[in-house]
Each structure stands twice: as structure tokens, then as C-alpha cells.
Amino acid sequence: MSNSSGKRFLKLAGMTASIAGKAAKNSFKHLSSDEEKRLQARSELMQDVGLQIADTLGEMKGAVMKVGQIASQYKDVFPPEVAAALEKLQKDAPAMPYSQIKAQVERELGAPIDTLFARFEEQPFAAASIGQVHKATLPNGDSVVVKVQYPDVDKNCDSDLKQVRMALRIAGVLNMSRELQEQLFAEIRQSLHDELDYIKEAHNLRVFAAFHADDTGLIIPRVISSHSSKRILTLSEEMGQPLSVAATWDNEIKQKIATRLFHFTAGQLFELYRMHCDPHPGNFAFRPDGSVVAYDFGGIRSYSDAEVQLFKRFALHAIKGDVTGLEQDLVTLSIRREDDKNIPGEFYESWLAVGLKPLSIAPYHSGPFDFGSSQVHHEVMALMKTSLKYFGQFQPSAATMMLDRTISGQYWNLVNLGVTIDLSPLVAEYLDIPTTLSNGVGAADTPSESTI
Incomplete structure (x- = not known):
């Protein structure tokens, strides 16, 4: 191990050990606390952990900082407190001599x-x-x-990623199966290698x-x-x-x-x-x-043809308000866990009412949408609080991780652009449907597949 690689390893290992201590102390301290206090304590721990990871990664150039940047964009993978802390890594890094x-x-x-x-x-x-x-x-x-x-960035890539993953796992940030962790981090690792x-x-x-x-x-x-x-x-x-x-x-x-x-x-x-x-x-x-x-x-x-056709089918089910078809698509995408717990249709309808608004999909929104005054992101946060009891039945998906990141990023680009526009004709164009469908078909008047 070179001197610089050794220093990097020690700095990351020190961060991991510190986070492990905090997680253990938090768990022991709140053993007998009620549910509300435990949730509050976990939120504070996640905030603390997120800041510590961001500070440590921010001092280090290279792949490890890039890991933090990528992590900050996957808000469905990491707790919001951690993602928010990591967002500061998006800022420009100091220049190299x-x-x-x-x-x-x-x-x-x-x-x-x-x-x-x-x-x-x-x-x-x-x-x-x-x-x-x-x-x-x-x-x-x-x-x-x-x-x-930067010199030697690629040499430290894999070891950096392993250390960050270990720190996140010890902190209890990765609340998912080992198999899913492997898939998600394989996606992040591939993304890193591609960018290098x-x-x-x-x-x-x-x-x-x-x-x-x-x-x-x-x-x-x-x-x-x-x-x-x-x-x-x-x-x-x-x-x-x-x-x-x-x-x-x-x-x-x-x-x-x-x-x-x-x-x-x-x-x-x-x-x-x-x-x-x-x-x-x-x-x-x-x-x-x-x-x-x-x-x-x-x-x-x-993406494969099968993946793209599934994304298209998911979008069509969403526009038609077909929550049964939508749930099946989510199972196929490995987002909805396959279990016997029933999720009411109203849950999906609430999310569709918020998510389809920026696309000017009736009955959720008619005519041009004003992105400059959009409240959709605030509505999403409010909906998340009322939907917590169902979140255990969902998990991140390696197939949609990059897609989620891209759609979310483009939404924010339009918000910051402050544009007022009706996107429904563009939606109709890519989904091969009449504009009238993207402008008013709900669950009650769903057309047959043959009309699409």
C-alpha cells in the first residue's frame, strides 16, 4: 500500500470506527425509549452521521468524494438526513496545483x-x-x-467505495437486504468506473x-x-x-x-x-x-428493450390511473416487495396526484404548469410523512436508481429555470398515445389496451 493510499485508508477507517461508536451508543441509550423517542434519536443520529461522512469525504479528492456526490443524488437509497448532508459535496472542489x-x-x-x-x-x-x-x-x-x-484517482476507487459502504452499513443507513446492497453498490461502482x-x-x-x-x-x-x-x-x-x-x-x-x-x-x-x-x-x-x-x-x-418497455408500461398505467397494473409493474421492477400485505389503492392515487402534476396530466393538472412556483417537492415531503406505515413494503431498485436520479434532476432544472409549460403533448409523443389520453383519462374511464 502506498503512503497516500495508507493515509486515505486510515482516515476512512477512523470515520467508520467513530460512526460505529455513535450507532452503538445511540442504540444502547434508547433501549427502553418509546417509538417516538427512538425515531427522533435515529433522525438526530442520521444527521450527525451524514455531516461526519460529508466532512470526511469533502477533505478527500477522488473517487471517495465522487461516491458521496452520487450518494447524495439517490435520495430513495439513503435517509433524508444523510442525503441532505452529502449534498454539500455537489459544490465545486478546490483546484489542484x-x-x-x-x-x-x-x-x-x-x-x-x-x-x-x-x-x-x-x-x-x-x-x-x-x-x-x-x-x-x-x-x-x-x-x-x-x-x-487527478493522478491516481482510479487506483483508490474500489477501496474508497468499500470503506464508505462499510461506514453506511455500520450506521444502519442501508436498511435493505445484502443482495440489494450488492446490486446498488455494483451500480455505483460501475458508474464510478465509467466516469473515470x-x-x-x-x-x-x-x-x-x-x-x-x-x-x-x-x-x-x-x-x-x-x-x-x-x-x-x-x-x-x-x-x-x-x-x-x-x-x-x-x-x-x-x-x-x-x-x-x-x-x-x-x-x-x-x-x-x-x-x-x-x-x-x-x-x-x-x-x-x-x-x-x-x-x-x-x-x-x-437499458435493455425489456426494461424500456416496462418503463413505458409503468408510465401508461400511471397516466390511466390503473393502480393494479402499476403495483404489478413495481413488483416486476423489484420496488414493491412481494408480500401479502395489502396496500390500498388510495395510497397510489395520492402519489399519482402529486407526481403527474408537472406533466400537466389531467385530472391532476390541466394546461401549462408553472415550475417556478411548483410545490410538488413540498407535497412529496408531506405525503412521505403520511405514507410511512407502507414504506417497509418498498425498496430501492438497481434498475431505476439512475432513472430516478435523472428525472428528479430534470424536474429541479425546470423549477430553477422557472418555466411555465404544458409537457403533456411531449409525454403523449413518447408513449405513442393520443394527446387526449394524457389530458384526461382517470381510473374510472380507463380505455382497453387495444385503444392505446
Whole structure:
């Protein structure tokens, strides 16, 4: 074990030991407490554990910090207190010294940086958990951005992930079977390895650029192969404004942006069977004509035809208010546990009434939906409190984890964009249904399958 790897291991092992002590103390202290006090104590423990994990991971560059970032986006996997604490890891990480970046570029590309680039800005314009991005100019005068992976990040990936998993398990955060833990962490591990392989990301960029080629308003940076490797990715510079600026534009422009974001995600899922699963607002830029620039194609998830058809069926059952079909889909997706405990239809109907509102699905919402004043996320939190007694009958699913993350992220992008738009025609387009169906069929007047 190298000196730096040893230090990382000791820091993570120390965090795990500290969390184990807190969990044991909390459990012993509240042995004789009533249910309400135990729940309150557990919530406080989770808050404390979340902050400790976030603080420890925040000090450490590399895969372990990326694990924390990924974890913060899976709010259905981790308790809300832990997910909230980990969210601070989404912020930009401090930059690595230029001397180390220069050495990494020269080592990977096999030539002096002054030969490779006519200009290379020493200060990065973005720094994240596994690498940072610098603006540069090629010898031919083309403006580019250079994504440089931090040295040795990939070497620590698996050991970092094991330590974080152990800490979460000891804290009682992972309230699920060992088999499900294996599936979820295999998904996170694969996501990490994909994001650390810039050759794979370059391939993804080419695939998605070809898929979206017909929409000139959706811009995907071009790969400069001569200046790219497994740990260096050089791309054409494609600039735009951040989401906060786009939010100040006219609603007509914002509708174009929202439509493109919808096509970006739904088109990939239902037509390409591969999806960009990191809709963080920093991975998009926007132009005043409604164009969208998409970045960071490391986090891609592929789906089988069977999975995509199941997602489509689930969406159709939701729109039709068919709670029996919906529950069967949830069992097939391994979200609903197979047990004899009955869940009343009203439970599902309550969630549909909230979840379908942003899509302008009648009778839950008719006409354009104002994302800027959306209360859906608050309604979800309120509904969770009243639904607690049924939550033991549900569990996270490896098949939908990345999909949940993507849909949730795009919802927040539209909220922060502040757009008012009717998305139901777009929903109808991807589900191959008449617009009238997405605008008013409820459980009482469900059509037969043959009419869809």
C-alpha cells in the first residue's frame, strides 16, 4: 500500500470506527425509549452521521468524494438526513496545483504542454471530485477545453467505495437486504468506473452527438482525439450561460429550453436505450435562442428493450390511473416487495396526484404548469410523512436508481429555470398515445389496451 493510499485508508477507517461508536451508543441509550423517542434519536443520529461522512469525504479528492456526490443524488437509497448532508459535496472542489495538472497532461499525451497547446490557462474554470477543466488553444488556433483527471484517482476507487459502504452499513443507513446492497453498490461502482474512463466518455460523446444530430439547437462538444487519452479529454469549446441567467429570459425562450431538456432525456431513454444520467445544472449551458449545450457524458446508463418497455408500461398505467397494473409493474421492477400485505389503492392515487402534476396530466393538472412556483417537492415531503406505515413494503431498485436520479434532476432544472409549460403533448409523443389520453383519462374511464 502506498503512503497516500495508507493515509486515505486510515482516515476512512477512523470515520467508520467513530460512526460505529455513535450507532452503538445511540442504540444502547434508547433501549427502553418509546417509538417516538427512538425515531427522533435515529433522525438526530442520521444527521450527525451524514455531516461526519460529508466532512470526511469533502477533505478527500477522488473517487471517495465522487461516491458521496452520487450518494447524495439517490435520495430513495439513503435517509433524508444523510442525503441532505452529502449534498454539500455537489459544490465545486478546490483546484489542484497547476504543476500536477501539467505533469499529468504531459505524462498522458507524451509531449510537452507548450508543444501540445498554443495556450493553456493555468487556472481551471471548473474543479470537481475526480478532475478539473482548463481552457486552452490548439496550435491551429481552435479554442478547446481540457478535462484532466487527478493522478491516481482510479487506483483508490474500489477501496474508497468499500470503506464508505462499510461506514453506511455500520450506521444502519442501508436498511435493505445484502443482495440489494450488492446490486446498488455494483451500480455505483460501475458508474464510478465509467466516469473515470475518458476513452469511454469520448465514445459516448460521439454516439450522443450522432443521435441528436437532427436538432441543431442541442449542442454536444466535439472530441479532439489527438489530444485525448484515458485520463485527458480535449473537446471543442462550446459556451453558453448558466441556468441562473437562463431563468431571467422570456418564457417563450425558456419553453424551447425545457422542450429540449425533455427530448434530451426521453428521446435517449425510449429511442436510444442509453441515457445521460447526470442532469446536474452545471452539465448544461444555455443560449438566448433556446439552444442547450450538454456536457459530461461519463455517467451513461444503458437499458435493455425489456426494461424500456416496462418503463413505458409503468408510465401508461400511471397516466390511466390503473393502480393494479402499476403495483404489478413495481413488483416486476423489484420496488414493491412481494408480500401479502395489502396496500390500498388510495395510497397510489395520492402519489399519482402529486407526481403527474408537472406533466400537466389531467385530472391532476390541466394546461401549462408553472415550475417556478411548483410545490410538488413540498407535497412529496408531506405525503412521505403520511405514507410511512407502507414504506417497509418498498425498496430501492438497481434498475431505476439512475432513472430516478435523472428525472428528479430534470424536474429541479425546470423549477430553477422557472418555466411555465404544458409537457403533456411531449409525454403523449413518447408513449405513442393520443394527446387526449394524457389530458384526461382517470381510473374510472380507463380505455382497453387495444385503444392505446
